[in-house]
Amino acid sequence: MKLKLSIVVLFLAVFANVYASSQTTSRTLLVLNKNENALAIVNPQSGGVIGRIPTGDGPHEVAVSDDGRFAFVANYGAREPGSTISVIDLVNQRELRRANLAPLGRPHGIVFVDGQVYFTAEMNKVIGRYSPSDDRVSWLLGTGQDVTHMLVLSKDGQEIFTSNIGSDSISAIRRSLDQLDWEQTVIPVGKGPEGIDMSPDGTEVWTAQSRDGNVSIIRVATHKVVQTVNLNTKRSNRLKFTPDGRLVLVSDLDGGELIVLDAHSRKEIKRIKVGNMPEGILITPDASRAYVAVWGDGEVAVVELNNMTVIGRIRTGSGPDGMAWAERK
Numbered sequence: 001m002k003l004k005l006s007i008v009v010l011f012l013a014v015f016a017n018v019y020a021s022s023q024t025t026s027r028t029l030l031v032l033n034k035n036e037n038a039l040a041i042v043n044p045q046s047g048g049v050i051g052r053i054p055t056g057d058g059p060h061e062v063a064v065s066d067d068g069r070f071a072f073v074a075n076y077g078a079r080e081p082g083s084t085i086s087v088i089d090l091v092n093q094r095e096l097r098r099a100n101l102a103p104l105g106r107p108h109g110i111v112f113v114d115g116q117v118y119f120t121a122e123m124n125k126v127i128g129r130y131s132p133s134d135d136r137v138s139w140l141l142g143t144g145q146d147v148t149h150m151l152v153l154s155k156d157g158q159e160i161f162t163s164n165i166g167s168d169s170i171s172a173i174r175r176s177l178d179q180l181d182w183e184q185t186v187i188p189v190g191k192g193p194e195g196i197d198m199s200p201d202g203t204e205v206w207t208a209q210s211r212d213g214n215v216s217i218i219r220v221a222t223h224k225v226v227q228t229v230n231l232n233t234k235r236s237n238r239l240k241f242t243p244d245g246r247l248v249l250v251s252d253l254d255g256g257e258l259i260v261l262d263a264h265s266r267k268e269i270k271r272i273k274v275g276n277m278p279e280g281i282l283i284t285p286d287a288s289r290a291y292v293a294v295w296g297d298g299e300v301a302v303v304e305l306n307n308m309t310v311i312g313r314i315r316t317g318s319g320p321d322g323m324a325w326a327e328r329k
Contacts, residue, residue, distance in 0.1 A: 029041075057078055060075075070096075071087075072132070101121065116132075170189055214230050235252060242305065256273060258301075278294050295319050
């Protein structure tokens with residue numbers, strides 16, 4: 001009798017593990033593998049990949065719905081320009097559809113706000129808004145700037161900032177007082193602005209410049225550059241504030257480092273060797289860890305921010321880059 005009971009318990013344990021591994025847990029790490037055209041779903045506690053979902057060609061950035069049920073992937077394209085957004089069901093781990101953005105090309109930066117997906121289209125010098133509920137592009141705005149790449153929105157959705165790599169500028173796009181139109185201010189910065197983020201309190205936008213090794217700090221209220229910090233990076237790729245606003249992290253694609261800055265003093269704290277060609281950065285909500293997509297090594301480096309050391313690595317696939325948190329609510 002004891003033997004039979006043990007067999008039943010073992011079977012149930014194995015079944016539970018198999019079932020759990022096929023489902024997206026309450027908070028999971030999403031990693032886009034550009035070279036594989038796939039999204040990897042990772043358990044951040046174990047570091048195990050618990051699902052892989054096909055995307056379009058050359059996926060670069062990913063955003064997640066507020067309820068954690070859907071992911072939206074900007075299919076940038078590899079040799080040929082991409083023109084789709086993959087809509088992914090994270091619960092059942094499958095691609096629902098590829099929203100056709102044509103004639104827009106090279107979608108990149110992507111953000112989910114108030115049920116809408118905001119994105120950039122580099123080839124067309126525009127930002128757009130995709131409505132998942134009726135599967136259509138509901139709004140477009142031209143920036144008139146070259147290589148409009150990344151974007152960040154204010155918490156209230158009233159202001160958008162984009163980095164324009166080819167024009168050495170940041171576009172500040174603010175909703176008009178009557179809420180019927182948008183007004184753009186073009187802010188000159190250094191060479192090749194790419195990584196961009198807004199401080200958690202909404203007062204500043206920082207952008208990392210890929211071609212001069214500097215970071216420009218913009219005051220949101222005035223749309224003016226108030227300070228330029230020289231980091232001497234070889235090719236800055238991404239920039240992220242920690243959720244508590246204490247630190248700013250910059251990935252140096254050609255230098256193989258993650259640079260940590262004190263957000264208040266604007267001073268460099270440390271440079272952390274993370275691997276060959278680091279790109280995307282994602283930080284835990286409690287600001288204890290950072291995940292850095294190391295494209296050249298096919299893995300994600302896990303950085304403990306208290307002691308600023310690499311404490312682990314996750315093999316996600318070939319060419320990891322864009323990342324996001326998915327939390328079921």
